[in-house]
Amino acid sequence: MNIVVDQGKCVGAGQCVLAADDVFDQRDDDGLVDLLDASPPAERLADVRHAAAVCPASAIAVSE
Template sequence: MRVEVDEDRCCGAGSCVLVAPEVFDQREEDGVVVLLDAEPPEQVHGGVREAADICPAGAIALRGA
């Protein structure tokens, strides 16, 4: 699985950080998503898929999922 984020689309809701904190964080100044691991280990794939599904801005894309 490869994770991609579109910082321009991110609305700073933080739902991705809540479900997959190993992979996502937020910038302090504006809350925009920060991708910590573009190729996360298999044991966190479920959380990453959930983060992509619930992202209100559709800012998370998964490749090879």
């Protein structure tokens, strides 16, 4: 699994952090997404896909 985030699209809603807090975080200065793990283990796939699906700005892309 490979994850790419587009901080230019991110609106800081934090839904990704709620879905997978070991993969995503929010920067302290502006609240935008911070990718903690671009290649998390396969067992996190469902949560990461959920994070991408609930992102209101579609700022997260997931590929396998």
